[in-house]
Amino acid sequence: MRRYSAFAIAREALRFHKGWERAWRSPEPKPRYDVVIVGAGGHGLATAYYLGKNHGITNVAVIEKGWLGGGNTGRNTTIIRSNYLQDPSAAIYEKARSLYETMSQDLNYNVMFSPRGVMMLAQTEHEKRGYLRTAHANALQGVATEFIGPERVKELCPIIETSGPRYPVLGALWQPRGGTARHDAVAWGYARACSDMGMDIIQQCAVTGVRSQDGKVVGVDTTKGPIDCGKLALVVAGHSSALADMAGFRLPIESVSLQAMVSEPIKPCMDVVVMANTVHGYMSQSDKGEMVIGGGTDGFNNYTQRGSFHHIEETVRALVETFPMISRLKMLRQWGGIVDMTGDRSPLLSKTPLGNCFVNCGWGTGGFKAIPGSGWAMAELVARGEPGALAAPFSIDRFREGRFIDESVAAGVAH
Amino acid sequence: MLILTCPYCGVAADETELAPGGEAHLRRAGPAAGEAEFEAYMFHRANPRGVHFERWRHAFGCGKWFHAARCTMTLEVFGTYSAQCTAPPAAIFKAILASRPDWTPTPGQPEPPKPAARARKSAAKPVAKGKAKAKTPTAPAAKPAKADAKGKGDAT
Ligand SMILES: Cc1cc2nc3c(=O)[nH]c(=O)nc-3n(C[C@H](O)[C@H](O)[C@H](O)COP(=O)(O)OP(=O)(O)OC[C@H]3O[C@@H](n4cnc5c(N)ncnc54)[C@H](O)[C@@H]3O)c2cc1C
Ligand SMILES: [Zn+2]
Numbered sequence: 001m002r003r004y005s006a007f008a009i010a011r012e013a014l015r016f017h018k019g020w021e022r023a024w025r026s027p028e029p030k031p032r033y034d035v036v037i038v039g040a041g042g043h044g045l046a047t048a049y050y051l052g053k054n055h056g057i058t059n060v061a062v063i064e065k066g067w068l069g070g071g072n073t074g075r076n077t078t079i080i081r082s083n084y085l086q087d088p089s090a091a092i093y094e095k096a097r098s099l100y101e102t103m104s105q106d107l108n109y110n111v112m113f114s115p116r117g118v119m120m121l122a123q124t125e126h127e128k129r130g131y132l133r134t135a136h137a138n139a140l141q142g143v144a145t146e147f148i149g150p151e152r153v154k155e156l157c158p159i160i161e162t163s164g165p166r167y168p169v170l171g172a173l174w175q176p177r178g179g180t181a182r183h184d185a186v187a188w189g190y191a192r193a194c195s196d197m198g199m200d201i202i203q204q205c206a207v208t209g210v211r212s213q214d215g216k217v218v219g220v221d222t223t224k225g226p227i228d229c230g231k232l233a234l235v236v237a238g239h240s241s242a243l244a245d246m247a248g249f250r251l252p253i254e255s256v257s258l259q260a261m262v263s264e265p266i267k268p269c270m271d272v273v274v275m276a277n278t279v280h281g282y283m284s285q286s287d288k289g290e291m292v293i294g295g296g297t298d299g300f301n302n303y304t305q306r307g308s309f310h311h312i313e314e315t316v317r318a319l320v321e322t323f324p325m326i327s328r329l330k331m332l333r334q335w336g337g338i339v340d341m342t343g344d345r346s347p348l349l350s351k352t353p354l355g356n357c358f359v360n361c362g363w364g365t366g367g368f369k370a371i372p373g374s375g376w377a378m379a380e381l382v383a384r385g386e387p388g389a390l391a392a393p394f395s396i397d398r399f400r401e402g403r404f405i406d407e408s409v410a411a412g413v414a415h
Numbered sequence: 416m417l418i419l420t421c422p423y424c425g426v427a428a429d430e431t432e433l434a435p436g437g438e439a440h441l442r443r444a445g446p447a448a449g450e451a452e453f454e455a456y457m458f459h460r461a462n463p464r465g466v467h468f469e470r471w472r473h474a475f476g477c478g479k480w481f482h483a484a485r486c487t488m489t490l491e492v493f494g495t496y497s498a499q500c501t502a503p504p505a506a507i508f509k510a511i512l513a514s515r516p517d518w519t520p521t522p523g524q525p526e527p528p529k530p531a532a533r534a535r536k537s538a539a540k541p542v543a544k545g546k547a548k549a550k551t552p553t554a555p556a557a558k559p560a561k562a563d564a565k566g567k568g569d570a571t
Contacts (some may be wrong), residue, residue: 241462250522252458254437255487299435300417301487303464303566309416310431343458400454 001196023188024195029202029227033061036220036229038243040064042073042183042368043360044235045190045201045373047382053091054376055383060199063222065206069187072237073368075337077260077282077294079273080369081118081178082143085134086405088381088393089346090141095390100181103372109189111138111181112287116180116271119153121160121322123167131173145175157272159323167278167321180273186371210247215353217247230364233382234358238338239304240361249353251361252399253340257307258297258365259315259336263326265289266373273412279318291326293319297339297365298357307336339364346405349377349391358382376384422495424477436470439482440502440525455462455523463521464488466511471495484511
């Protein structure tokens with residue numbers, strides 16, 4: 001792999017950019033791999049990357065039915081934060097956030113991580129109390145957050161209407177080292193690094209069945225033929241129930257559509273991420289100047305990657321009240337992604353009833369921020385066959401044992 | 416926009432007039448049930464790519480709960496029916512099979528009343544599935560791959 005650098009740009013400029021190589025190979029599948037990962041989203045690719053980097057396992061295939069990063073990884077609003085309430089969440093999300101800080105250097109790929117700061121507005125007394133509690137929890141967890149008052153909110157983001165009649169801003173939970181990153185670049189950067197380690201990323205290839213013998217997985221069937229494997233990792237977000245069905249077990253997951261949209265580009269007007277959970281809207285400005293806006297989830301099972309129209313109106317209404325200056329903005333695009341919701345709104349990183357088969361899913365509406373931490377923990381689980389400290393609390397057993405990691409209370413909406 | 420016809424008042428209601436109530440026909444685990452049964456009842460969901468049985472409430476209408484059978488891939492509605500039943504009526508299964516002849520229930524979903532000719536035709540699949548459904552973690556030896564009867568033509 002040729003490294004990207006300022007020098008490389010100069011070199012290529014002198015020879016009409018003819019020397020850039022493909023970022024990753026697109027090989028035909030081999031008959032067998034030590035590890036097969038289903039799903040080339042951020043979590044699947046990060047799992048592959050850390051399998052190679054941390055555990056020296058490189059006979060790995062990542063199988064993707066569409067194109068890599070074409071699932072939720074390429075559809076999200078890219079908010080990165082780690083201000084969760086429960087300790088297991090703080091541990092894995094903060095691990096991920098800290099890995100984002102050095103990801104561009106680590107992957108030699110500019111993922112445009114921008115720790116511009118994330119504020120979650122408190123617009124009711126209850127929400128304020130909740131965030132005060134989270135700020136205290138974060139202090140104990142070693143996650144740098146603070147509760148700030150409305151004056152500071154206005155100072156950090158002047159375009160917010162802080163004294164609205166119905167939901168005045170009472171303060172905010174502020175994480176200065178939260179922010180955003182370029183979502184495609186995260187997938188592409190991992191894919192390039194995995195391919196460089198000799199791993200095969202096989203796109204346009206759907207897994208259609210899971211083969212097992214004596215209670216252990218032995219391979220998968222795909223639209224490009226059967227592939228044998230020693231271990232199997234299912235990392236397919238909204239499609240996890242379908243893959244679990246193939247593997248013969250059930251999951252505590254329901255898939256719904258979550259929407260987002262972007263506006264026409266405008267001049268820089270906000271340099272922080274703002275989430276307004278009571279009125280349900282959140283917004284940041286991309287480097288191109290578009291306002292990136294997250295919408296609502298449907299209340300019913302849905303695989304259409306579209307989402308219900310009325311959520312657009314609700315989201316826009318909430319944001320126009322919070323940011324009156326955007327009332328005349330035109331929206332450019334709207335889309336949906338299929339998010340995998342668990343009962344306690346926390347993910348699953350777990351062994352399964354099928355031997356040597358592991359799942360990583362349930363990140364729901366908020367897993368982009370977790371990609372490197374999740375890949376790190378999942379690689380450990382797959383390599384050793386047992387979870388490490390980061391993954392252990394997120395096993396499937398917790399639903400049977402009543403050991404929930406309840407984040408749905410911590411954040412009405414979790415992105 | 417999803418439109419469901421309320422089987423009680425007959426109104427064709429937009430989804431904004433309705434409140435979704437999740438998967439239908441879950442069998443409540445009894446007091447003697449073990450942890451695994453409670454787990455399945457409380458948390459395991461069929462979550463199929465395709466035919467889904469679900470509960471809805473005509474919240475901003477007559478206020479009644481009812482059932483619907485709907486495709487989660489296309490939002491096609493196969494029919495709505497009374498809340499006063501523990502399994503979908505035969506007419507609903509008929510409507511489903513008319514539109515999705517290859518449909519077989521996902522583990523956890525109600526089975527069509529008379530599996531007669533249809534199930535025998537595709538005996539391999541339900542057998543593999545039936546075994547897989549068992550709570551013991553052991554999967555059947557060299558389990559045949561499940562054909563992708565559903566989930567064709569996924570939107571990207
Ligand atoms: C609109 C929206 C906004 C969001 N905003 C945020 C946010 O601001 N911050 C945040 O942290 N998170 C956010 N999220 C959540 C985040 O996007 C996801 O949690 C995360 O991207 C999941 O990554 P993944 O790799 O698990 O899944 P995906 O990226 O969806 O990858 C799964 C892959 O598996 C493939 N696949 C499925 N079935 C098969 C099969 N049978 N065979 C082969 N391949 C298969 C799919 O094609 C897909 O590419 C948002 C999500 C959405 C939809
Ligand atoms: Zn009615």
